[in-house]
């Protein structure tokens with residue numbers, strides 16, 4: 001596996017506008033945390049120093065994108081920005097038809113409602129929170145068919161997002177292909193640590209699905225990062241451009257859901273893209289009910305323009321090398337400090353291994369939630385839990401899902417933080433690691449019904 005050398009990832013931009021950050025005292029942070037119920041989602045952003053909660057919608061736009069915002073054509077119907085976005089999606093992703101949505105989950109909602117019947121099964125390479133919920137709300141059951149390596153935080157498999165073809169084949173045998181409307185393939189796999197899927201694996205998935213007339217729907221939210229990993233790690237793609245690889249990936253699918261808030265360098269936006277006219281037609285009908293007319297889908301014209309321009313910038317090799325290089329830089333520093341985290345480092349984040357970090361806590365004491373709270377109190381850095389709280393409850397038994405991975409995600413917004421911010425982050429994690437034996441777990445005192453990790457509240461044990 002090629003590693004990314006320091007010299008090659010230096011930021012390919014300079015800073016034109018700055019946003020001052022507030023520094024807080026430990027006491028202020030302890031109070032803020034208590035008020036937020038030890039849930040980093042409930043902190044006020046102004047109390048946060050370095051915000052690594054998510055890379056969703058937190059990107060810094062370029063001057064080219066901001067200039068595009070002024071060219072927003074705010075017509076109710078047929079905005080020129082829609083046609084520009086459609087052209088860019090066709091050119092870079094290769095799908096025929098475009099339905100814009102306010103963000104990724106708008107697209108997930110529509111594709112789930114259109115394709116899933118009650119009692120259906122939807123295989124996928126590890127779940128994503130909103131994706132699975134929309135599948136379940138449509139009456140489907142999600143089935144994880146990711147390779148076993150993905151569940152092992154120390155396994156160095158270069159494509160831990162890959163689908164286990166045997167698991168997929170077994171599911172087809174068990175429930176029958178007629179009850180599998182599509183396979184939901186994420187590239188990269190957020191919940192596995194931003195791990196990529198290989199081109200070869202997707203090609204084989206495609207072949208198997210074609211045999212059984214099962215559609216492949218790509219979650220293309222992070223497909224550009226995935227394309228870059230293919231370039232670095234998969235034989236035969238070294239000299240291909242990220243743009244070419246992206247189109248190759250998409251060519252093995254029938255459509256995609258997309259959150260523009262990640263790869264595409266905007267603060268809001270998403271889309272559903274499709275190759276089949278019939279499904280597109282239904283989506284065009286549904287979008288009017290839930291999002292807005294089919295030529296804006298809940299977005300302003302200027303948002304569509306920023307996203308269209310974001311596509312062009314996102315596939316730029318210098319950009320993607322620096323984006324992933326920054327995450328890798330933090331990973332290398334944490335590795336030298338002996339901190340346990342998911343390897344290899346994924347595209348958008350470092351995932352600290354909370355089970356290893358806090359081995360004295362039981363999973364029902366929410367180790368990852370606890371560690372995220374601790375990091376904030378220690379240093380003002382905001383991260384988030386990806387473990388038992390995010391996994392939610394089994395709708396049949398009512399018990400928690402107990403995911404193998406209990407992780408704290410340090411997510412890097414694109415083009416926002418400098419290398420010095422990265423250094424401070426590493427120091428804060430090291431600090432918490434030295435204190436780890438004194439860290440006590442949490443008790444959940446409020447639990448929302450859906451996507452509980454966003455609003456659940458906790459108390460210190």
Ligand SMILES: *Cc1c(COP(=O)(O)O)cnc(C)c1O
Pocket residue numbers: 056103104105106128130131186188190219221222258259260261262269270
């Ligand atoms: C963020 C994300 C989504 C959901 O998109 P939203 O814009 O937050 O609704 C879906 N899949 C993946 C892989 C994501 O990272």
